[in-house]
Amino acid sequence: MSRLKACFERLSAESRKALIPYVMTGDPQPEVTLPLMHAMVEAGANIIELGAPFSDPMADGPVIQAAAERSLEHHTSLHDVFAVAKKFREKDDQTPIVMMGYLNPVEIMGYESFARQAAENGIDGVITVDMPPEEAEDYIAALRAHQIDPIFLIAPTTTEERMQKIAAVASGFVYYVSLKGVTGAATLDVAGVVERVDLIRKYIDLPIGVGFGINNAETATSVSRCADAVVVGSAIVNRMAAQKDVKSGQTAIITRDVAELLKSMRVAMDAK
Amino acid sequence: MSEVKDKIDYSSMPDERGHFGIYGGIFASETLMQALDELKEAYYNSINDKVFQAQFDFDLAHYVGRPSPLYHAERLSREVGGAQIYLKREDLNHTGAHKINNTIGQALLAKAMGKKRVIAETGAGQHGVATATVAARFGMECVVYMGAEDIVRQAPNVYRMKLLGATVVPVTSGSKTLKDALNEAMRDWVTNVDDTFYIIGTVAGPHPYPAMVRDFQAIIGREARRQMQEQTGRLPDALVACIGGGSNAIGLFHPFLADESVEMYGVEAAGDGLETGRHAAPLCAGKPGVLHGNRTYLMEDQDGQIIETHSVSAGLDYPGVGPEHAWLKDIGRVNYVAATDKEALNAFHQLTRVEGIIPALESSHAVAYGVKLAAQMSAGQNIIINLSGRGDKDINTIARIEGIEL
Numbered sequence: 213m214s215r216l217k218a219c220f221e222r223l224s225a226e227s228r229k230a231l232i233p234y235v236m237t238g239d240p241q242p243e244v245t246l247p248l249m250h251a252m253v254e255a256g257a258n259i260i261e262l263g264a265p266f267s268d269p270m271a272d273g274p275v276i277q278a279a280a281e282r283s284l285e286h287h288t289s290l291h292d293v294f295a296v297a298k299k300f301r302e303k304d305d306q307t308p309i310v311m312m313g314y315l316n317p318v319e320i321m322g323y324e325s326f327a328r329q330a331a332e333n334g335i336d337g338v339i340t341v342d343m344p345p346e347e348a349e350d351y352i353a354a355l356r357a358h359q360i361d362p363i364f365l366i367a368p369t370t371t372e373e374r375m376q377k378i379a380a381v382a383s384g385f386v387y388y389v390s391l392k393g394v395t396g397a398a399t400l401d402v403a404g405v406v407e408r409v410d411l412i413r414k415y416i417d418l419p420i421g422v423g424f425g426i427n428n429a430e431t432a433t434s435v436s437r438c439a440d441a442v443v444v445g446s447a448i449v450n451r452m453a454a455q456k457d458v459k460s461g462q463t464a465i466i467t468r469d470v471a472e473l474l475k476s477m478r479v480a481m482d483a484k
Numbered sequence: 485m486s487e488v489k490d491k492i493d494y495s496s497m498p499d500e501r502g503h504f505g506i507y508g509g510i511f512a513s514e515t516l517m518q519a520l521d522e523l524k525e526a527y528y529n530s531i532n533d534k535v536f537q538a539q540f541d542f543d544l545a546h547y548v549g550r551p552s553p554l555y556h557a558e559r560l561s562r563e564v565g566g567a568q569i570y571l572k573r574e575d576l577n578h579t580g581a582h583k584i585n586n587t588i589g590q591a592l593l594a595k596a597m598g599k600k601r602v603i604a605e606t607g608a609g610q611h612g613v614a615t616a617t618v619a620a621r622f623g624m625e626c627v628v629y630m631g632a633e634d635i636v637r638q639a640p641n642v643y644r645m646k647l648l649g650a651t652v653v654p655v656t657s658g659s660k661t662l663k664d665a666l667n668e669a670m671r672d673w674v675t676n677v678d679d680t681f682y683i684i685g686t687v688a689g690p691h692p693y694p695a696m697v698r699d700f701q702a703i704i705g706r707e708a709r710r711q712m713q714e715q716t717g718r719l720p721d722a723l724v725a726c727i728g729g730g731s732n733a734i735g736l737f738h739p740f741l742a743d744e745s746v747e748m749y750g751v752e753a754a755g756d757g758l759e760t761g762r763h764a765a766p767l768c769a770g771k772p773g774v775l776h777g778n779r780t781y782l783m784e785d786q787d788g789q790i791i792e793t794h795s796v797s798a799g800l801d802y803p804g805v806g807p808e809h810a811w812l813k814d815i816g817r818v819n820y821v822a823a824t825d826k827e828a829l830n831a832f833h834q835l836t837r838v839e840g841i842i843p844a845l846e847s848s849h850a851v852a853y854g855v856k857l858a859a860q861m862s863a864g865q866n867i868i869i870n871l872s873g874r875g876d877k878d879i880n881t882i883a884r885i886e887g888i889e890l
Contacts, residue, residue: 265789266788266789267658267789267790267791268658268663268664268667268775268776268790269667270513270667270670270671270776271513271515271670271671271674273671274657277657277658277667278657281657281658284789287787289787290787290788314774315511315774316773316774316775316782316784316788316789316790317787317788317789318788319772319773319774319779319788320773320784320786320787320788321788341513342511342512342513342774342777343511344510344511344512344514344517346501346510347501347509347510347511364514365513365514365515366514367513367514367515367517367518368515369514369515369516369517369518369519369677370514370517370518371518374514374517374518389514389515
């Protein structure tokens, strides 16, 4: 069984919801990412979303773009993302890793080569922001051949017809982006989210993660009441940004803030 | 025995999902998919809607001032000493460039779709001005995203946009140029997709933009084809146009694609020279990838990160190019070449001096290659150079480069 499937089944048996933090590989420094991943799991994260930086992240807001720019100062490539995943797997063979990025770095590498290396290095799922199902036939085939779940986004504007299209190709889970707009924008309309998640469940028989706009224990908890997973992105990256000048070797300082945020979310989500 | 080649039906491209061969397509985030579907539908309806087309034609004639002249540059032709050079005078359009052909079309579409707010990205500022202009005319709210670097390079156009009532938002991310402005405009659209129409200025972006912008710009080639036949009794031997995203070039080329005798040259910005790596010539020196919603040739590094481009001309300073050009390159129908900053500056002066026409720095790239090409041809041959815009906006830049204080 895939790590993602096992993870959601385990949580479901315990009536708990998944907490999925997002972290940009190599932000603010290359050596931060690995200890941060372990610290996040210790703080209660169930799945790690590992960002691969892209120079032109159109679907992301200024917060994630700045993270990509910090990461790219160190020339972080897909090879570095793979290397971090591989290191992580030396100590943790259970927590699923989902890579999130844009298509062009994957195109340059080639779909087959990318899928093979991702699998070899312990990556379980891939979110490719600018790759809709319509263009993804070959890509999905390559990912599937290596047991990697193609994870797709669903937006507030996604029609029921498109939900069916996505249902036909997605696996692992689907990711509902709860706001129109880019990452890190505005506040969350929880009632609207509940309604949409119910609609998605009509068409898609996979766990549903909800992200965009979740920045504290309170929003995490209210979203976790309807969703199977809560994705926390910009709130974490903001904390990384605040620590960007921290000296290398002081990774504990950088990870402490993030771990505290996740712990507070974990406790609140489990208490309901 | 002669080889029988399958005729390519250029008018059938792109396919219904926006592909030109392996290029084009829709590579957009999920939030935009529905909006792109609606736009596609609205656009294809408008093509077959006589009322829409009549309104478009009327505005091109009475607001833009079309047809633009096809001007036989006799003195320039004589000085160059080769083919007869004809200039397609898009610089004489309202707002001073070909950009308005497209913004009129898209603004009419926005109106038809009931959108009250238009947004745009701009590099040189010509598309921003053209968008602000039509927004003023149709009474729409207008926001233009422009790289902070370009705002400095193109101050007069920034002021024009403000006069026209647009809000100009400086973009400080990435390289602070056109591509970053496009990212930012895309973000605005994702956020305000219900009431906002994104007027993309070139034949890039996700389907239907490359096809739609081409069709609005193809008026250039249709007119030029007719005018050339009226003036010389035959088709031209060659066409030359500059290429940033490639909208003026595809506009000129498209109506001639099936005319096998007509050679075509798309001129990219070679910046400091292709060999220096400091240029903006993805077709000449890049490789295929995916950016801004479509698959095309890009300026990128070995990891697939988009790299900074370099050109004296803000309007050509873009790391991608329209997907139809990528396809036309691969099938060998159009020759893609490049002119350096220096060559463009020389051409700028030559045309200004010899014909009394001040070309935009973008168009100067086409002039630079065009005169070189004409010199190798015979006096009995004719070429058309697309003079896509006028150079008033560039005089500050030229003066600065040449150390002249205004």
